[in-house]
Amino acid sequence: MGRPKKKRGGKPVLTLDHIVETALGMADEQGIEQLSMRKLATELGAGVMSLYHYVADKDTLVEALVDRVASEVELETTGDWTAAARQLAVATHEALLRHPWAIPEWSTVWPGPYRFALTEQLLEVLAGAQLPPDVADLGFHALTNHIQGFARQRVAYGDTRTDTEEMRNRVKGLLTQGDYPRVAEHVRYHVDGHSNHDEFGYVLDLILDGLARSKADCQQ
Protein backbone atom coordinates (compact mmCIF):
# COMPACT_ATOMS: atom_id res chain seq x y z
CA MET A 1 0.00 0.00 0.00
CA GLY A 2 2.88 2.37 0.74
CA ARG A 3 4.60 3.28 -2.49
CA PRO A 4 8.05 4.83 -2.08
CA LYS A 5 8.94 6.24 -5.48
CA LYS A 6 12.49 7.35 -5.08
CA LYS A 7 13.20 8.15 -1.45
CA ARG A 8 16.74 9.52 -1.67
CA GLY A 9 18.35 8.30 1.53
CA GLY A 10 16.29 5.16 2.27
CA LYS A 11 17.13 1.86 0.64
CA PRO A 12 13.98 0.33 -0.90
CA VAL A 13 13.54 2.15 -4.20
CA LEU A 14 11.43 -0.79 -5.32
CA THR A 15 8.87 -2.86 -3.45
CA LEU A 16 6.97 -5.96 -4.48
CA ASP A 17 3.83 -4.05 -3.64
CA HIS A 18 4.82 -1.09 -5.76
CA ILE A 19 5.76 -3.34 -8.67
CA VAL A 20 2.48 -5.25 -8.54
CA GLU A 21 0.44 -2.08 -8.22
CA THR A 22 2.15 -0.45 -11.19
CA ALA A 23 1.84 -3.60 -13.28
CA LEU A 24 -1.85 -3.75 -12.40
CA GLY A 25 -2.34 -0.21 -13.60
CA MET A 26 -0.60 -0.95 -16.88
CA ALA A 27 -2.59 -4.14 -17.43
CA ASP A 28 -5.85 -2.32 -16.69
CA GLU A 29 -5.02 0.44 -19.13
CA GLN A 30 -3.37 -1.37 -22.00
CA GLY A 31 -4.23 -5.03 -21.53
CA ILE A 32 -1.94 -7.75 -20.29
CA GLU A 33 -0.64 -8.41 -23.79
CA GLN A 34 1.05 -5.02 -23.70
CA LEU A 35 2.62 -5.57 -20.29
CA SER A 36 6.29 -6.44 -20.57
CA MET A 37 8.99 -6.62 -17.93
CA ARG A 38 10.92 -3.96 -19.79
CA LYS A 39 8.05 -1.50 -20.07
CA LEU A 40 7.14 -2.14 -16.46
CA ALA A 41 10.70 -1.40 -15.39
CA THR A 42 10.93 1.85 -17.30
CA GLU A 43 7.51 2.86 -15.95
CA LEU A 44 9.03 2.29 -12.50
CA GLY A 45 12.15 4.20 -13.46
CA ALA A 46 14.35 1.18 -12.84
CA GLY A 47 16.48 -1.25 -14.84
CA VAL A 48 14.71 -4.35 -16.08
CA MET A 49 16.80 -6.67 -13.99
CA SER A 50 15.92 -4.94 -10.77
CA LEU A 51 12.48 -6.50 -10.99
CA TYR A 52 13.94 -9.95 -10.69
CA HIS A 53 14.94 -9.27 -7.13
CA TYR A 54 11.27 -9.18 -6.19
CA VAL A 55 9.72 -11.60 -8.65
CA ALA A 56 10.99 -14.97 -9.90
CA ASP A 57 9.82 -14.48 -13.47
CA LYS A 58 7.04 -12.98 -15.54
CA ASP A 59 4.64 -15.86 -14.94
CA THR A 60 4.92 -15.43 -11.19
CA LEU A 61 4.26 -11.73 -11.59
CA VAL A 62 1.10 -12.47 -13.53
CA GLU A 63 0.02 -14.90 -10.81
CA ALA A 64 0.53 -12.15 -8.26
CA LEU A 65 -1.44 -9.77 -10.45
CA VAL A 66 -4.39 -12.12 -10.70
CA ASP A 67 -4.29 -12.66 -6.96
CA ARG A 68 -4.30 -8.90 -6.52
CA VAL A 69 -7.62 -8.93 -8.39
CA ALA A 70 -8.92 -11.74 -6.17
CA SER A 71 -7.97 -9.66 -3.15
CA GLU A 72 -10.59 -7.09 -4.13
CA VAL A 73 -13.42 -9.49 -3.41
CA GLU A 74 -14.97 -8.92 0.00
CA LEU A 75 -15.20 -12.25 1.84
CA GLU A 76 -17.47 -11.07 4.65
CA THR A 77 -21.08 -11.85 3.90
CA THR A 78 -24.45 -11.34 5.55
CA GLY A 79 -27.67 -13.34 5.57
CA ASP A 80 -28.39 -16.99 4.81
CA TRP A 81 -26.39 -19.15 2.43
CA THR A 82 -28.17 -17.99 -0.73
CA ALA A 83 -27.56 -14.37 0.17
CA ALA A 84 -23.95 -15.13 1.01
CA ALA A 85 -23.32 -17.05 -2.21
CA ARG A 86 -24.96 -14.27 -4.15
CA GLN A 87 -22.73 -11.63 -2.56
CA LEU A 88 -19.57 -13.59 -3.30
CA ALA A 89 -20.63 -14.19 -6.90
CA VAL A 90 -21.53 -10.56 -7.52
CA ALA A 91 -18.35 -9.26 -5.90
CA THR A 92 -16.21 -11.64 -7.96
CA HIS A 93 -18.02 -10.71 -11.15
CA GLU A 94 -17.47 -7.03 -10.44
CA ALA A 95 -13.79 -7.51 -9.68
CA LEU A 96 -13.35 -9.32 -13.00
CA LEU A 97 -15.15 -6.58 -14.92
CA ARG A 98 -12.87 -4.03 -13.26
CA HIS A 99 -9.88 -5.93 -14.67
CA PRO A 100 -11.00 -7.56 -17.92
CA TRP A 101 -7.50 -8.77 -18.80
CA ALA A 102 -7.73 -11.07 -15.76
CA ILE A 103 -10.72 -13.03 -17.06
CA PRO A 104 -8.83 -15.47 -19.29
CA GLU A 105 -6.06 -15.76 -16.69
CA TRP A 106 -8.52 -16.48 -13.88
CA SER A 107 -8.90 -20.15 -14.69
CA THR A 108 -5.49 -20.67 -16.28
CA VAL A 109 -3.08 -19.44 -13.65
CA TRP A 110 -2.31 -21.29 -10.43
CA PRO A 111 -4.32 -19.61 -7.64
CA GLY A 112 -2.64 -17.40 -5.07
CA PRO A 113 -3.65 -17.07 -1.41
CA TYR A 114 -6.47 -14.58 -1.98
CA ARG A 115 -7.97 -16.67 -4.74
CA PHE A 116 -7.75 -19.78 -2.59
CA ALA A 117 -9.39 -17.94 0.30
CA LEU A 118 -12.23 -16.89 -1.98
CA THR A 119 -12.78 -20.42 -3.25
CA GLU A 120 -12.61 -21.73 0.30
CA GLN A 121 -15.20 -19.21 1.36
CA LEU A 122 -17.67 -20.12 -1.38
CA LEU A 123 -17.27 -23.81 -0.62
CA GLU A 124 -17.75 -23.04 3.06
CA VAL A 125 -20.97 -21.19 2.34
CA LEU A 126 -22.26 -24.08 0.24
CA ALA A 127 -21.25 -26.53 2.96
CA GLY A 128 -23.29 -24.49 5.41
CA ALA A 129 -26.31 -24.94 3.17
CA GLN A 130 -26.37 -28.64 4.01
CA LEU A 131 -27.00 -29.61 0.43
CA PRO A 132 -26.52 -33.21 -0.65
CA PRO A 133 -22.83 -33.54 -1.65
CA ASP A 134 -23.38 -33.91 -5.37
CA VAL A 135 -25.73 -30.92 -5.44
CA ALA A 136 -23.20 -28.83 -3.54
CA ASP A 137 -20.56 -29.81 -6.07
CA LEU A 138 -22.84 -29.05 -9.00
CA GLY A 139 -23.75 -25.75 -7.37
CA PHE A 140 -20.15 -24.74 -6.92
CA HIS A 141 -19.35 -25.40 -10.55
CA ALA A 142 -22.54 -23.79 -11.80
CA LEU A 143 -21.71 -20.64 -9.84
CA THR A 144 -18.06 -20.39 -10.84
CA ASN A 145 -18.85 -21.22 -14.46
CA HIS A 146 -21.54 -18.57 -14.46
CA ILE A 147 -19.20 -15.97 -12.99
CA GLN A 148 -16.42 -16.65 -15.44
CA GLY A 149 -18.58 -17.39 -18.45
CA PHE A 150 -20.66 -14.30 -18.00
CA ALA A 151 -17.67 -12.03 -17.52
CA ARG A 152 -16.07 -13.43 -20.65
CA GLN A 153 -19.20 -12.88 -22.66
CA ARG A 154 -19.65 -9.36 -21.30
CA VAL A 155 -16.19 -8.45 -22.47
CA ALA A 156 -16.58 -10.26 -25.80
CA TYR A 157 -19.53 -8.16 -26.93
CA GLY A 158 -19.71 -4.68 -25.77
CA ASP A 159 -17.21 -3.95 -23.04
CA THR A 160 -16.20 -0.40 -23.75
CA ARG A 161 -12.57 -0.75 -22.75
CA THR A 162 -11.89 -3.82 -24.86
CA ASP A 163 -13.80 -2.48 -27.84
CA THR A 164 -11.59 -1.99 -30.86
CA GLU A 165 -12.67 -0.61 -34.21
CA GLU A 166 -11.90 -4.04 -35.62
CA MET A 167 -14.23 -5.77 -33.20
CA ARG A 168 -17.08 -3.34 -33.61
CA ASN A 169 -16.92 -3.87 -37.35
CA ARG A 170 -16.99 -7.61 -36.96
CA VAL A 171 -20.04 -7.46 -34.71
CA LYS A 172 -21.73 -5.11 -37.14
CA GLY A 173 -20.93 -7.49 -39.99
CA LEU A 174 -22.42 -10.36 -38.05
CA LEU A 175 -25.63 -8.44 -37.44
CA THR A 176 -25.87 -7.04 -40.97
CA GLN A 177 -25.07 -10.04 -43.12
CA GLY A 178 -27.60 -12.83 -43.23
CA ASP A 179 -25.37 -15.76 -42.28
CA TYR A 180 -26.04 -17.20 -38.84
CA PRO A 181 -29.47 -15.67 -38.22
CA ARG A 182 -29.87 -17.35 -34.81
CA VAL A 183 -26.51 -16.03 -33.64
CA ALA A 184 -27.43 -12.54 -34.80
CA GLU A 185 -30.77 -12.83 -33.03
CA HIS A 186 -29.03 -13.95 -29.86
CA VAL A 187 -26.52 -11.10 -29.94
CA ARG A 188 -29.33 -8.62 -30.53
CA TYR A 189 -31.24 -10.08 -27.60
CA HIS A 190 -28.31 -9.21 -25.38
CA VAL A 191 -27.26 -5.94 -26.93
CA ASP A 192 -30.48 -3.99 -27.22
CA GLY A 193 -33.17 -6.00 -25.51
CA HIS A 194 -31.71 -6.29 -22.07
CA SER A 195 -29.17 -3.58 -21.48
CA ASN A 196 -30.67 -2.30 -18.24
CA HIS A 197 -31.84 -5.75 -17.22
CA ASP A 198 -29.40 -7.26 -14.71
CA GLU A 199 -28.77 -10.48 -16.59
CA PHE A 200 -25.94 -11.66 -14.41
CA GLY A 201 -28.05 -11.43 -11.27
CA TYR A 202 -31.07 -12.89 -13.00
CA VAL A 203 -29.35 -16.10 -14.05
CA LEU A 204 -27.50 -16.18 -10.74
CA ASP A 205 -30.81 -16.25 -8.91
CA LEU A 206 -32.07 -19.00 -11.17
CA ILE A 207 -29.07 -21.10 -10.20
CA LEU A 208 -29.48 -20.37 -6.50
CA ASP A 209 -33.21 -21.08 -6.65
CA GLY A 210 -32.47 -24.36 -8.36
CA LEU A 211 -30.05 -25.34 -5.60
CA ALA A 212 -32.48 -24.35 -2.87
CA ARG A 213 -35.19 -26.34 -4.60
CA SER A 214 -32.96 -29.44 -4.82
CA LYS A 215 -32.52 -29.21 -1.10
CA ALA A 216 -36.24 -28.91 -0.47
CA ASP A 217 -36.88 -31.90 -2.76
CA CYS A 218 -34.50 -34.03 -0.75
CA GLN A 219 -35.84 -33.04 2.61
CA GLN A 220 -39.47 -33.95 2.09
Added chain:
Amino acid sequence: MGRPKKKRGGKPVLTLDHIVETALGMADEQGIEQLSMRKLATELGAGVMSLYHYVADKDTLVEALVDRVASEVELETTGDWTAAARQLAVATHEALLRHPWAIPEWSTVWPGPYRFALTEQLLEVLAGAQLPPDVADLGFHALTNHIQGFARQRVAYGDTRTDTEEMRNRVKGLLTQGDYPRVAEHVRYHVDGHSNHDEFGYVLDLILDGLARSKADCQQ
Protein backbone atom coordinates in the same frame (compact mmCIF):
# COMPACT_ATOMS: atom_id res chain seq x y z
CA MET B 1 -6.71 -32.35 -46.63
CA GLY B 2 -4.17 -32.96 -49.41
CA ARG B 3 -0.70 -32.16 -48.08
CA PRO B 4 1.97 -31.73 -50.77
CA LYS B 5 5.29 -31.69 -48.92
CA LYS B 6 7.76 -30.78 -51.60
CA LYS B 7 6.42 -31.83 -54.99
CA ARG B 8 9.40 -30.99 -57.21
CA GLY B 9 7.78 -29.80 -60.42
CA GLY B 10 4.38 -28.51 -59.16
CA LYS B 11 4.02 -25.04 -57.74
CA PRO B 12 2.26 -25.14 -54.36
CA VAL B 13 4.98 -26.14 -51.92
CA LEU B 14 2.83 -24.65 -49.20
CA THR B 15 -0.93 -24.70 -48.68
CA LEU B 16 -3.08 -22.97 -46.12
CA ASP B 17 -4.43 -26.38 -45.28
CA HIS B 18 -0.97 -27.84 -44.83
CA ILE B 19 0.13 -24.90 -42.69
CA VAL B 20 -2.91 -25.12 -40.42
CA GLU B 21 -2.62 -28.88 -40.08
CA THR B 22 1.05 -28.71 -39.15
CA ALA B 23 0.45 -25.87 -36.70
CA LEU B 24 -2.36 -27.90 -35.14
CA GLY B 25 -0.02 -30.82 -34.64
CA MET B 26 2.59 -28.62 -33.01
CA ALA B 27 0.04 -26.96 -30.72
CA ASP B 28 -1.35 -30.34 -29.71
CA GLU B 29 2.07 -31.68 -28.88
CA GLN B 30 3.80 -28.73 -27.28
CA GLY B 31 1.04 -26.30 -26.40
CA ILE B 32 0.22 -23.10 -28.17
CA GLU B 33 2.74 -21.15 -26.11
CA GLN B 34 5.50 -23.03 -27.89
CA LEU B 35 4.08 -22.41 -31.35
CA SER B 36 5.96 -19.67 -33.18
CA MET B 37 5.88 -18.62 -36.79
CA ARG B 38 9.56 -19.39 -37.04
CA LYS B 39 9.32 -22.90 -35.63
CA LEU B 40 6.28 -23.59 -37.75
CA ALA B 41 8.13 -22.48 -40.86
CA THR B 42 11.17 -24.66 -40.19
CA GLU B 43 8.84 -27.59 -39.39
CA LEU B 44 7.37 -27.02 -42.84
CA GLY B 45 10.82 -26.72 -44.39
CA ALA B 46 10.13 -23.16 -45.55
CA GLY B 47 11.30 -19.64 -44.81
CA VAL B 48 9.34 -17.79 -42.14
CA MET B 49 8.09 -15.19 -44.53
CA SER B 50 6.57 -17.73 -46.87
CA LEU B 51 3.81 -18.25 -44.29
CA TYR B 52 2.67 -14.69 -44.70
CA HIS B 53 1.47 -15.44 -48.20
CA TYR B 54 -1.23 -17.66 -46.72
CA VAL B 55 -1.94 -16.01 -43.42
CA ALA B 56 -2.23 -12.32 -42.53
CA ASP B 57 -0.51 -12.63 -39.16
CA LYS B 58 -0.12 -14.93 -36.19
CA ASP B 59 -3.44 -13.98 -34.62
CA THR B 60 -5.30 -14.94 -37.78
CA LEU B 61 -3.47 -18.24 -37.83
CA VAL B 62 -4.57 -18.93 -34.27
CA GLU B 63 -8.15 -18.05 -35.22
CA ALA B 64 -7.91 -20.56 -38.07
CA LEU B 65 -6.49 -23.13 -35.65
CA VAL B 66 -9.34 -22.71 -33.21
CA ASP B 67 -11.82 -22.99 -36.05
CA ARG B 68 -10.08 -26.15 -37.16
CA VAL B 69 -10.95 -27.53 -33.69
CA ALA B 70 -14.55 -26.36 -34.07
CA SER B 71 -14.70 -28.18 -37.39
CA GLU B 72 -14.28 -31.50 -35.58
CA VAL B 73 -17.68 -31.17 -33.96
CA GLU B 74 -20.35 -33.15 -35.79
CA LEU B 75 -23.38 -30.92 -36.37
CA GLU B 76 -25.77 -33.69 -37.44
CA THR B 77 -27.88 -34.82 -34.51
CA THR B 78 -30.62 -37.37 -33.87
CA GLY B 79 -33.62 -37.45 -31.54
CA ASP B 80 -35.52 -34.67 -29.79
CA TRP B 81 -34.06 -31.34 -28.73
CA THR B 82 -32.60 -32.62 -25.44
CA ALA B 83 -30.84 -35.46 -27.23
CA ALA B 84 -29.60 -33.07 -29.91
CA ALA B 85 -28.32 -30.50 -27.40
CA ARG B 86 -26.64 -33.27 -25.48
CA GLN B 87 -24.87 -34.56 -28.58
CA LEU B 88 -23.59 -31.12 -29.51
CA ALA B 89 -22.38 -30.47 -25.97
CA VAL B 90 -20.59 -33.80 -25.67
CA ALA B 91 -18.99 -33.50 -29.11
CA THR B 92 -17.75 -29.99 -28.32
CA HIS B 93 -16.40 -31.09 -24.95
CA GLU B 94 -14.54 -33.96 -26.58
CA ALA B 95 -13.07 -31.75 -29.28
CA LEU B 96 -11.78 -29.36 -26.62
CA LEU B 97 -10.22 -32.18 -24.61
CA ARG B 98 -8.51 -33.39 -27.78
CA HIS B 99 -6.90 -29.95 -28.11
CA PRO B 100 -6.47 -28.55 -24.58
CA TRP B 101 -4.51 -25.50 -25.78
CA ALA B 102 -7.71 -24.35 -27.50
CA ILE B 103 -9.74 -24.08 -24.30
CA PRO B 104 -8.57 -20.61 -23.23
CA GLU B 105 -8.66 -19.43 -26.84
CA TRP B 106 -12.19 -20.73 -27.40
CA SER B 107 -13.88 -17.75 -25.79
CA THR B 108 -11.19 -15.17 -26.52
CA VAL B 109 -10.67 -15.44 -30.24
CA TRP B 110 -13.16 -14.16 -32.81
CA PRO B 111 -15.14 -17.16 -34.10
CA GLY B 112 -14.48 -18.61 -37.54
CA PRO B 113 -17.13 -20.12 -39.83
CA TYR B 114 -17.15 -23.57 -38.20
CA ARG B 115 -17.47 -22.10 -34.75
CA PHE B 116 -20.31 -19.87 -35.91
CA ALA B 117 -22.04 -22.83 -37.54
CA LEU B 118 -21.78 -24.75 -34.29
CA THR B 119 -23.23 -21.89 -32.25
CA GLU B 120 -25.97 -21.43 -34.83
CA GLN B 121 -26.79 -25.10 -34.61
CA LEU B 122 -27.09 -25.12 -30.82
CA LEU B 123 -29.28 -22.03 -30.91
CA GLU B 124 -31.39 -23.65 -33.61
CA VAL B 125 -31.86 -26.75 -31.49
CA LEU B 126 -32.93 -24.65 -28.51
CA ALA B 127 -35.27 -22.63 -30.73
CA GLY B 128 -36.85 -25.89 -31.81
CA ALA B 129 -37.53 -26.69 -28.16
CA GLN B 130 -40.07 -23.85 -28.05
CA LEU B 131 -38.81 -22.65 -24.69
CA PRO B 132 -39.78 -19.20 -23.44
CA PRO B 133 -37.17 -16.79 -24.83
CA ASP B 134 -35.43 -16.03 -21.54
CA VAL B 135 -35.21 -19.72 -20.67
CA ALA B 136 -33.75 -20.47 -24.08
CA ASP B 137 -31.17 -17.76 -23.50
CA LEU B 138 -30.35 -19.01 -20.03
CA GLY B 139 -30.11 -22.53 -21.40
CA PHE B 140 -27.70 -21.52 -24.12
CA HIS B 141 -25.38 -19.84 -21.65
CA ALA B 142 -25.68 -22.60 -19.09
CA LEU B 143 -24.70 -25.14 -21.74
CA THR B 144 -21.78 -23.22 -23.22
CA ASN B 145 -20.51 -22.22 -19.79
CA HIS B 146 -20.70 -25.83 -18.70
CA ILE B 147 -18.82 -27.02 -21.76
CA GLN B 148 -16.05 -24.48 -21.39
CA GLY B 149 -15.89 -24.43 -17.62
CA PHE B 150 -15.76 -28.16 -17.34
CA ALA B 151 -13.08 -28.54 -19.97
CA ARG B 152 -10.98 -25.90 -18.23
CA GLN B 153 -11.35 -27.62 -14.92
CA ARG B 154 -10.54 -31.02 -16.41
CA VAL B 155 -7.31 -29.68 -17.77
CA ALA B 156 -6.49 -27.75 -14.59
CA TYR B 157 -6.47 -30.79 -12.36
CA GLY B 158 -5.43 -34.00 -13.87
CA ASP B 159 -5.20 -33.82 -17.62
CA THR B 160 -2.28 -36.07 -18.40
CA ARG B 161 -0.89 -34.07 -21.24
CA THR B 162 -0.86 -30.76 -19.43
CA ASP B 163 0.51 -32.28 -16.23
CA THR B 164 3.89 -30.89 -15.35
CA GLU B 165 6.01 -31.93 -12.37
CA GLU B 166 5.49 -28.40 -11.07
CA MET B 167 1.72 -28.71 -11.18
CA ARG B 168 1.58 -32.14 -9.63
CA ASN B 169 3.63 -30.85 -6.71
CA ARG B 170 1.36 -27.88 -6.24
CA VAL B 171 -1.72 -30.09 -6.17
CA LYS B 172 -0.01 -32.45 -3.75
CA GLY B 173 0.91 -29.51 -1.53
CA LEU B 174 -2.66 -28.31 -1.57
CA LEU B 175 -3.92 -31.71 -0.49
CA THR B 176 -1.19 -32.29 2.10
CA GLN B 177 -1.02 -28.95 3.88
CA GLY B 178 -3.94 -27.99 6.06
CA ASP B 179 -4.75 -24.58 4.56
CA TYR B 180 -7.99 -24.43 2.58
CA PRO B 181 -9.58 -27.65 3.86
CA ARG B 182 -12.76 -27.16 1.81
CA VAL B 183 -10.76 -26.69 -1.37
CA ALA B 184 -8.76 -29.83 -0.62
CA GLU B 185 -11.96 -31.73 0.07
CA HIS B 186 -13.44 -30.51 -3.20
CA VAL B 187 -10.38 -31.51 -5.22
CA ARG B 188 -10.37 -34.94 -3.58
CA TYR B 189 -14.06 -35.33 -4.39
CA HIS B 190 -13.18 -34.94 -8.05
CA VAL B 191 -9.89 -36.76 -8.13
CA ASP B 192 -10.61 -40.02 -6.36
CA GLY B 193 -14.32 -40.12 -5.64
CA HIS B 194 -15.66 -39.80 -9.13
CA SER B 195 -13.09 -40.80 -11.66
CA ASN B 196 -15.25 -43.31 -13.52
CA HIS B 197 -18.41 -41.30 -12.92
CA ASP B 198 -19.23 -39.29 -16.03
CA GLU B 199 -19.44 -35.92 -14.32
CA PHE B 200 -19.67 -33.89 -17.48
CA GLY B 201 -22.69 -35.83 -18.68
CA TYR B 202 -24.24 -35.89 -15.23
CA VAL B 203 -24.29 -32.11 -14.80
CA LEU B 204 -25.21 -31.71 -18.46
CA ASP B 205 -28.33 -33.80 -17.87
CA LEU B 206 -29.20 -31.74 -14.81
CA ILE B 207 -29.10 -28.62 -16.94
CA LEU B 208 -31.17 -30.18 -19.71
CA ASP B 209 -33.69 -31.56 -17.21
CA GLY B 210 -33.97 -28.13 -15.67
CA LEU B 211 -34.71 -26.59 -19.05
CA ALA B 212 -37.27 -29.23 -19.92
CA ARG B 213 -38.92 -28.70 -16.55
CA SER B 214 -39.11 -24.93 -17.10
CA LYS B 215 -40.95 -25.64 -20.28
CA ALA B 216 -43.41 -27.99 -18.58
CA ASP B 217 -43.97 -25.43 -15.83
CA CYS B 218 -44.90 -22.78 -18.36
CA GLN B 219 -47.22 -24.97 -20.36
CA GLN B 220 -49.55 -25.99 -17.61
Added chain:
DNA sequence: ACCTGAACACCGTTCAAGT
Protein backbone atom coordinates in the same frame (compact mmCIF):
# COMPACT_ATOMS: atom_id res chain seq x y z
C1' DA C 1 2.16 -16.12 -58.11
C1' DC C 2 5.03 -17.77 -54.87
C1' DC C 3 8.93 -17.68 -52.00
C1' DT C 4 12.81 -15.51 -49.48
C1' DG C 5 16.90 -13.22 -46.38
C1' DA C 6 18.19 -9.21 -44.15
C1' DA C 7 16.78 -6.05 -40.95
C1' DC C 8 13.90 -3.79 -37.28
C1' DA C 9 11.83 -3.46 -33.12
C1' DC C 10 10.79 -5.88 -29.76
C1' DC C 11 10.69 -9.97 -25.96
C1' DG C 12 12.31 -12.75 -21.15
C1' DT C 13 16.18 -14.09 -18.74
C1' DT C 14 21.37 -15.51 -17.45
C1' DC C 15 25.46 -13.84 -15.85
C1' DA C 16 28.92 -11.32 -13.96
C1' DA C 17 29.59 -7.08 -11.88
C1' DG C 18 28.78 -2.97 -9.43
C1' DT C 19 27.29 -0.33 -4.63
Added chain:
DNA sequence: ACCTGAACACCGTTCAAGT
Protein backbone atom coordinates in the same frame (compact mmCIF):
# COMPACT_ATOMS: atom_id res chain seq x y z
C1' DA D 1 20.99 -6.35 0.17
C1' DC D 2 19.83 -4.09 -3.69
C1' DC D 3 20.47 -2.66 -8.26
C1' DT D 4 22.41 -2.91 -12.97
C1' DG D 5 24.19 -3.24 -18.29
C1' DA D 6 25.75 -6.29 -21.60
C1' DA D 7 24.70 -10.30 -23.86
C1' DC D 8 21.99 -14.43 -25.40
C1' DA D 9 18.41 -16.65 -27.43
C1' DC D 10 14.48 -15.89 -28.90
C1' DC D 11 9.95 -13.37 -30.94
C1' DG D 12 6.48 -11.18 -35.07
C1' DT D 13 6.63 -8.53 -38.97
C1' DT D 14 8.18 -4.83 -42.84
C1' DC D 15 10.50 -4.33 -46.89
C1' DA D 16 12.75 -4.94 -50.91
C1' DA D 17 14.14 -8.49 -53.79
C1' DG D 18 14.37 -12.79 -56.04
C1' DT D 19 11.98 -16.68 -59.40
